[in-house]
Amino acid sequence: MNKIVNSIKALAALLSGGMGSTLSAQVHYPEGSQQVFKGPEQYFSGDVQVKMVFPENPSAHYSGALVTFQPGARTAWHQHPAGQHMVVISGTALTGTRDGKVIRFEPGEAVWCPPDLDHWHGATQDQAMQHLVITGSKNGQNVIWKEKVSAAVVGNDSAMRNQDE
Template sequence: MDFHPAGSRPTRTAPPEYFTGTVLQDPIIATSSPARLVVNSVSFQPGARTAWHTHPLGQTLYVLAGLGRIQTKGEPIREIRPGDVVWIPPGEKHWHGASPTNGMTHLAMQEALDGNTATWMEKVTDEEYSVKIG
């Protein structure tokens, strides 16, 4: 058993090369092999977002609070709200983050393949992010 009491792992600032704006990550679990689950609680300030990226084994997002946005490359931006669950299949290029005026927190759950959970790409431009929804 691997037990982590509440508050025993510090909140970290997300790396600026993969995120735009202020994003905080709270580690939930990163299992040891042969298990491969990695889960973080990720909090985005208004306007903050990930860069475009993919996951080798897919990703599940569970929105905990706020109002966010998510987009698969070539598809419209969608709003995400508390209680929404999003499955992103392996290899699907996408981004996610807060809305322009509201913060958003979600659980990000993915599995590692050979130690890798994501392939990071170019940042989402302000023009891409600011497309009107609906």
């Protein structure tokens, strides 16, 4: 777990490299200061909790959140105008695209979702999953939500394989 946390810290430090041009000091977001909320029903199926880790700022056009999905929970179809990185912290993540391809990824593994690609992500049916998402923003927008993903699209996740190979 420490290896994952250290990897996340290193990634966040790398991504925040441009902040020095606007800010003159580091910004600390202490535990308990972040917004935590239940994933809205119109954008999620199942029980999902979102914890904002850091917001976008004028120099760094991306934000970070820890998202926890209970077993079987998932997002609706959506896309990100500036793309999104997903890093699994615990459990097994699933992410799928409109062409039917589904990727399974495990703790410490990451997936890059390029700009404007319709996709969904969530937990397997048998265990909770938490991932860190680092989401870019373009013209002040970081996500475009669409319709919910049907159970038929998600299918039987125990039979899914990593279709990225």
